[in-house]
Amino acid sequence: MGERYVFCDIDGTLLYAGGGAGRTAFGAAFEEAYGVPVDMAHINFAGATDIRVMQQLLREQGLAEEPIKTARFFELLPQHLDRSMALHPPTVFSGAPEFLERVSSRGWTLGLVTGNIRSCAYLKLKHGGIDHYFSDIGGFGDDDGDRNRMAALALERAGNPKGSYLLGDTPSDIEAAKVNGMISVAVCNGSFSRAALEAEQPDMVVDSFENAAHLFEALGV
Missing domain, CATH: 1.10.150 (DNA polymerase; domain 1)
Structure with a gap:
């Protein structure tokens, strides 16, 4: 079996870049x-x-x-x-480091699909103390202006693995997952309400990483 990937958005999903x-x-x-x-x-x-x-x-x-x-x-x-x-260091959302540790230590490779350019993406993760969990595979804001194509690039760079997950906090993340045949997980850490995210019909919704037992079960971790 090839590598299995969980791709994550950053802002509003894993952390909040406070202080402007x-x-x-x-x-x-x-x-x-x-x-x-x-x-x-x-x-x-x-x-x-x-x-x-x-x-x-x-x-x-x-x-x-x-x-x-x-x-x-x-x-x-x-x-x-x-x-x-x-x-003004970013605030990492509660449960996110534990989620990343659990997933990355049990057979999944973590990648990124983020509107940040590559260098800024890893800077944010570094300042949040969670950069070490991630591979260098992803789609970034300096690859393309369109998030759907960014997700496609991430998959291509990963070798087009089947059954990949994409976690994000906006309708754009859900759409990018659907368009590219990924399993969409809406994370209610950002500015969109659970109802607004559910309206986009993601495969799964989690209120937070502290309340994500069904996601852990789906990932087999």
Whole structure:
């Protein structure tokens, strides 16, 4: 039997980046790369991807995307995020480390499907103290602006394993799982209510990692 994969979203699923660390970093990197200050308060990151958020900011500022400046933005973003998170570490949701330990120690490989660019994804996990549970397999916000294609890339990089799970806290995560033939698990840690997530008809809903006995049973852990 080949490797078995559980893919996870990060923000709102495994942890909460409090203190505005992500917004602060994004705004600072954008201003440094494009030379224009931006207000990040109205940006909704739930289910979003870093590429799409950057493109939204460009539209709002009436700016055309410039490849050199965009490359510079993505180079600067993890630097600013690292500094911001050193001041405002993320809050890892209760039960998440125990879940990751249990799953990764019992035959499952953990991967990521996240709107964060790869470098920022692992920075967030590192600042949360949970990066060591994860492989380098995943789909990221610098791969594509579309979460469905990000999930497809994650599967491709994993060798297209059957029976993979995708855990997330938004309707976008559920859709990405369904489109790619993955088992969708909605985790009610984020901004969407249980009712809103259930309306998307995921394969499974868990209120939290502390109340996930049915998920453990499904995974055989």
